[in-house]
Amino acid sequence: METLQPDDPRELGSYRLLRRLGAGGMGRVYLARSPGGRTVAVKVVRPDLAAAV
Secondary structure, three states: OEOOOOOOOOEEOOEEEEEEEEEOOOEEEEEEEOOOOOEEEEEEEOOOOOOOO
16 A cells, blocks of 8 residues: 555545555556445556557
């Protein structure tokens, strides 16, 4: 688990990002907290892989 880097978002939708869990070929995975307080993992897929078909 790593601290968030300057290029990492601090929020995604309603989730507040806490730490970076990892990064790989498809994107990054973050430890986040929901508005209700639940701790979740959020995966952010690279833009070139997430393009609409």
